[in-house]
Amino acid sequence: MRFIVQKFGGTSVATPELRERVAGKIIAAKEEGYTPVVVVSAIGRAGDPYATDTLINFARQAHRDLSAREMDLLMSCGEIISGVVMAAVLQKAGHPAVFLTGAQAGIITDGSYNEARILKVKPENILKQAKEGKIVIVAGFQGVTEDGEITTLGRGGSDTTAAALGVALNAAYVDIYTDVEGIMTADPRIVDGAQALEKVTYDEICQLAHEGAKVVHPRAVEIVMQRNIPLRVRSTFSDTPGTLVTSSGEVYRGTIDITRDRTITGITQIPNLVQFKVATEETGTEGLTRQRRLFKSLALSGISLDFINVYPDEVVFTVKEDVWQKAAQILENAGFKAGVTPDCAKVAAVGAGMTGVPGVMAAIVEALTRENIQILQANDSYTTIWVLVKREDMEKAVRALHRQFMES
Amino acid sequence: MRFIVQKFGGTSVATPELRERVAGKIIAAKEEGYTPVVVVSAIGRAGDPYATDTLINFARQAHRDLSAREMDLLMSCGEIISGVVMAAVLQKAGHPAVFLTGAQAGIITDGSYNEARILKVKPENILKQAKEGKIVIVAGFQGVTEDGEITTLGRGGSDTTAAALGVALNAAYVDIYTDVEGIMTADPRIVDGAQALEKVTYDEICQLAHEGAKVVHPRAVEIVMQRNIPLRVRSTFSDTPGTLVTSSGEVYRGTIDITRDRTITGITQIPNLVQFKVATEETGTEGLTRQRRLFKSLALSGISLDFINVYPDEVVFTVKEDVWQKAAQILENAGFKAGVTPDCAKVAAVGAGMTGVPGVMAAIVEALTRENIQILQANDSYTTIWVLVKREDMEKAVRALHRQFMES
Numbered sequence: 001m002r003f004i005v006q007k008f009g010g011t012s013v014a015t016p017e018l019r020e021r022v023a024g025k026i027i028a029a030k031e032e033g034y035t036p037v038v039v040v041s042a043i044g045r046a047g048d049p050y051a052t053d054t055l056i057n058f059a060r061q062a063h064r065d066l067s068a069r070e071m072d073l074l075m076s077c078g079e080i081i082s083g084v085v086m087a088a089v090l091q092k093a094g095h096p097a098v099f100l101t102g103a104q105a106g107i108i109t110d111g112s113y114n115e116a117r118i119l120k121v122k123p124e125n126i127l128k129q130a131k132e133g134k135i136v137i138v139a140g141f142q143g144v145t146e147d148g149e150i151t152t153l154g155r156g157g158s159d160t161t162a163a164a165l166g167v168a169l170n171a172a173y174v175d176i177y178t179d180v181e182g183i184m185t186a187d188p189r190i191v192d193g194a195q196a197l198e199k200v201t202y203d204e205i206c207q208l209a210h211e212g213a214k215v216v217h218p219r220a221v222e223i224v225m226q227r228n229i230p231l232r233v234r235s236t237f238s239d240t241p242g243t244l245v246t247s248s249g250e251v252y253r254g255t256i257d258i259t260r261d262r263t264i265t266g267i268t269q270i271p272n273l274v275q276f277k278v279a280t281e282e283t284g285t286e287g288l289t290r291q292r293r294l295f296k297s298l299a300l301s302g303i304s305l306d307f308i309n310v311y312p313d314e315v316v317f318t319v320k321e322d323v324w325q326k327a328a329q330i331l332e333n334a335g336f337k338a339g340v341t342p343d344c345a346k347v348a349a350v351g352a353g354m355t356g357v358p359g360v361m362a363a364i365v366e367a368l369t370r371e372n373i374q375i376l377q378a379n380d381s382y383t384t385i386w387v388l389v390k391r392e393d394m395e396k397a398v399r400a401l402h403r404q405f406m407e408s
Numbered sequence: 409m410r411f412i413v414q415k416f417g418g419t420s421v422a423t424p425e426l427r428e429r430v431a432g433k434i435i436a437a438k439e440e441g442y443t444p445v446v447v448v449s450a451i452g453r454a455g456d457p458y459a460t461d462t463l464i465n466f467a468r469q470a471h472r473d474l475s476a477r478e479m480d481l482l483m484s485c486g487e488i489i490s491g492v493v494m495a496a497v498l499q500k501a502g503h504p505a506v507f508l509t510g511a512q513a514g515i516i517t518d519g520s521y522n523e524a525r526i527l528k529v530k531p532e533n534i535l536k537q538a539k540e541g542k543i544v545i546v547a548g549f550q551g552v553t554e555d556g557e558i559t560t561l562g563r564g565g566s567d568t569t570a571a572a573l574g575v576a577l578n579a580a581y582v583d584i585y586t587d588v589e590g591i592m593t594a595d596p597r598i599v600d601g602a603q604a605l606e607k608v609t610y611d612e613i614c615q616l617a618h619e620g621a622k623v624v625h626p627r628a629v630e631i632v633m634q635r636n637i638p639l640r641v642r643s644t645f646s647d648t649p650g651t652l653v654t655s656s657g658e659v660y661r662g663t664i665d666i667t668r669d670r671t672i673t674g675i676t677q678i679p680n681l682v683q684f685k686v687a688t689e690e691t692g693t694e695g696l697t698r699q700r701r702l703f704k705s706l707a708l709s710g711i712s713l714d715f716i717n718v719y720p721d722e723v724v725f726t727v728k729e730d731v732w733q734k735a736a737q738i739l740e741n742a743g744f745k746a747g748v749t750p751d752c753a754k755v756a757a758v759g760a761g762m763t764g765v766p767g768v769m770a771a772i773v774e775a776l777t778r779e780n781i782q783i784l785q786a787n788d789s790y791t792t793i794w795v796l797v798k799r800e801d802m803e804k805a806v807r808a809l810h811r812q813f814m815e816s
Contacts, residue, residue: 016469016470019470049457049458050457050466055489058458058489058493059492059493059496061424062424062427062493062496062497062500063496063497063499063500065499065500066492066495066496066499067495067499067506069506070492070495070496070499070506070507071492073488073492073507073509074488074489074492074493076488077485077488077489080481080482080484080485081463081466081482081485084467084474084478084479084481084482085466085467085470085482087474087475087478088467088468088470088471088474088478089470089471091471091473091474091475091478092470092471092473098475098477098478099478099481101481101558103556104556104557148511148512149512150509
């Protein structure tokens with residue numbers, strides 16, 4: 001059997017019409033000779049009665065601090081309801097279909113409720129059902145411990161389920177269906193000319209995801225990457241081929257060497273950041289001690305820092321907007337004076353192709369200053385250049401960088 | 409540990425206020441020194457998003473003939489959602505509470521989806537949680553096969569769960585909480601003077617349930633009866649003691665011998681019946697052959713008959729209204745001529761105390777004819793007398809019999 005794992009997100013199964021469309025994608029894969037194994041997320045978004053957020057809110061109305069174990073049991077129902085309804089649609093279309101919970105599908109996790117990690121997959125039940133000619137539908141986002149406790153995998157968990165199944169079944173493809181055309185060169189809501197990339201590497205998609213592109217969960221990419229299972233990001237709403245995610249060797253060996261002259265893969269953005277500039281005043285040993293104390297006090301509070309630049313007498317970093325007041329309080333309690341710039345956004349140009357290419361940062365600065373965008377901070381790694389700008393400049397900056405690198 | 413099993417039906421947990429009230433009943437049992445094990449049904453009735461009927465309708469909109477296995481998976485979510493929310497309410501009140509699915513609670517069933525039978529209970533997990541001082545909440549109405557397939561127990565299944573747990577834990581009581589005061593002498597919506605019975609026997613409650621009194625599922629009674637676990641039917645909405653259901657020995661040994669002079673335990677009714685009178689024309693061997701053919705053809709179609717009277721040249725019986733046209737068609741195809749009386753109702757006087765008491769049937773006929781109620785058919789067994797009347801006379805007949813036997 002040549003397996004194909006097809007994962008459909010919550011918006012893809014939100015209405016009867018969409019579920020018909022999803023069934024069409026599944027049946028098409030079957031008719032192409034694949035044995036489809038389908039992973040579904042809970043139906044819709046907050047507001048739909050069976051969406052994950054709706055279930056969470058329902059329990060929180062009873063008790064804000066419901067135990068994580070019970071919350072996972074509750075959330076697991078979202079994918080059960082969604083998967084059973086997809087089985088119904090396929091059965092109605094005349095295709096034998098069976099639905100398996102995460103536990104029944106052999107998704108074994110550790111016991112970290114709300115953000116469990118898949119330890120292994122026991123695919124025997126899936127294989128048995130598939131051998132009987134059934135389309136197997138598996139609940140995404142959930143698993144079970146060896147002790148029989150139901151767990152959920154955290155946000156993006158259905159992608160992780162699909163990836164783990166792809167590896168366990170040695171699938172020809174793991175197809176992640178979503179509401180966009182594939183991995184885009186930029187957010188199409190910001191950039192009119194944003195396009196789906198034909199191919200990207202595992203590394204590039206991980207970078208894009210970490211930098212705010214809402215595509216595939218990085219953990220899912222890490223899983224398929226280990227066994228070199230090709231992953232495709234495709235649209236439920238069209239028949240375009242989507243983006244193939246594969247190892248860099250595959251991409252470079254492709255008939256069209258798209259990455260050779262592709263410096264930048266995509267432009268991403270993360271809004272709602274607050275920049276801190278903390279004077280550590282002293283330099284030398286005394287300054288280092290103060291800096292160590294600064295990082296330690298913030299780390300103990302669980303606040304994660306980003307965009308960190310360390311100078312002899314100053315530390316600059318950003319935090320997410322929802323924790324900035326907590327961070328400011330901690331710094332004050334620890335005796336630090338901080339300059340705070342609210343309403344910032346991070347814009348990133350991501351691309352493995354920029355490694356060793358001179359002048360990328362220069363081109364970025366050039367493109368932004370031409371548009372009178374103030375650069376608050378800039379960092380680079382060998383695959384990414386980040387620029388911190390004011391929130392009000394974010395869209396303009398994304399468009400400027402897209403024009404500079406993607407539309408030439 | 410002295411366990412008490414407390415079962416709360418869907419209407420008892422339908423709103424936040426009711427769930428607070430239910431929590432109060434549970435905490436009260438704990439404070440009386442019991443170890444409560446709570447069984448919950450799905451929240452509310454059709455219309456509530458997480459009610460069993462709502463979930464069924466949701467799947468049926470996709471496919472009317474969804475497979476029974478998948479329907480059970482879907483329905484199992486109703487009790488999971490309900491049970492998690494009850495755990496939330498108890499946790500908020502400061503009581504450690506844990507929720508277990510049927511599978512986690514060790515409710516092992518056969519594989520008859522939609523109407524599975526409990527084969528055994530493995531109470532280890534419940535015992536472990538209870539020993540840790542936790543209030544254990546168990547999903548009613550569901551179980552798991554030895555192969556890990558999720559099953560449901562059919563309507564009334566939460567009562568069965570509670571009864572099976574009561575036996576497995578050797579509980580002091582199995583308390584079935586509902587929206588009435590206990591086992592009533594008649595339906596209080598029909599008879600103003602209907603009252604809760606203080607004590608009834610297992611036999612009496614089974615008879616009442618079979619004759620249409622919506623109280624406790626007979627299967628649940630059969631289970632507790634085998635191990636002589638006392639069962640109480642109580643109201644979620646009041647603090648009255650409810651009805652104690654126990655073996656006849658217990659009732660007769662009671663300080664007040666309530667059953668000695670209680671000929672009739674209660675009056676029940678079942679509406680929506682259709683009466684058939686089928687002439688088998690021939691008598692003797694030929695007639696018997698035709699009668700056998702009549703019963704066989706109806707039995708093969710899965711239609712259940714009630715109120716059967718067999719005469720040498722005629723067979724009289726009733727069927728439920730929703731299958732009467734199917735029954736008529738089958739009889740016609742088999743060459744029988746049937747007289748059909750639509751819109752009938754069965755009224756029953758139930759009571760183990762009528763055994764050996766002369767004149768009960770005479771008193772019933774007297775009470776009904778005094779009210780000009782036409783008796784279409786009447787049968788009796790040693791604990792029950794049934795009368796078939798026109799649907800329009802049903803309420804009047806119930807009131808007449810209640811006055812005759814229960815208000816004297």
